[in-house]
Amino acid sequence: MTKSNKDRDLTLQIAQEPAADELLARSPLAALVGMLLDQQVPMEWAFSGPYTLAVRMGGDDLDAHEIAAYDPEAFVELFTTKPALHRYPGSMAKRVQQLCQYLVAEYDGDASAVWSDVSTGAELRKRLNALPGFGTQKAQIFLALLGKQFGVRPTGWREAAGPYGEAGSYRSVADITGPESLAEVRAYKQQAKQAARTVKRPVDK
Template structure:
């Protein structure tokens, strides 16, 4: 796969790497792998979601926000199906009605078998609070969070105002908006690689960073692809889940094998 001029822009070398591999070569390896996985690990474009649930969260931005909030402690397909399943059970998706619901009632609906989430009470609190904030600050429309040319930093900051959205999830949300929903965010250099367990393990083992902190992993992403660090998220996540596993990693199958320090003793004990 031939990288574009933007993709091969020169950046500061990763000084910790003992062989000081050329970053352009490393990126081309990553982009080539990205092309092979296509949409296999894309929650919206792959086969993880049923058509109706996928259509709902990609066409209704309030549902998208609810899905992002729910994306914690459960499989992604469960989290992102929750808005559609909730609408089915409520027989509506009216923010005013959701904001005025009793927490116990909303919890019971989420908890009803099959449960829509592993932690129904917490999610009920988060979604009710989200509905209230959307009504009071964003005219009942989550699209206003990123409207009018908002920067990536502004979007992340606004998403973090919602209960249940950490900095990690806010960064993921901004990435999904650009990559999958076609939202034009001009400062893509401020959309960071996700601080995910699989990605953290790769960065430590490969020598991209020396410490498991959000600052170190974020800076590793910026050094690897300064113009759009978040683009690395899908490839690194897929490598970490299926190849660079906590134990018995399949190094010979890894696209980063040639540029990896193979610090395999690191990363086994990383938890979310």
């Protein structure tokens, strides 16, 4: 049986900032938005974004209906106001709004409905992959995050999450539970980038 954030007493240390992590723990939408923002910026920056956005919108939570209906130009301004919410605030503001519009259309604005009634990991990955801004890798990482830290564990969830679902790994945000594991994940990412660069270099003959 799956549970939403609201049904669990969670303590997260992803954003490395108490107020931001508290919002991620209780708001399924905040967790999804954080995952969406997690590209080309440090993980802490991405996952603190939902809290900063909530504050700028005048509250302490995020509402998909409100974001979906927000004036697009004004919403972009919420992202671009310094300090910006992302390295590419304009494009990411549009993606967040598209995500919320999709959630309103498909799930009546309830982000937790994406996973609350799934029975298999494969179905959950399919649903996540269908979200605007979520490719296969992002869907697998978020699936792993749900399983490892939010207790959302439909049958076959680790397999559906691919390598990110492996127990004891330090591959992604799914494995961050504090400063030490954050350092482990960052080191893994740096090694992966270095390996990718090495592969791309021409071989001397």
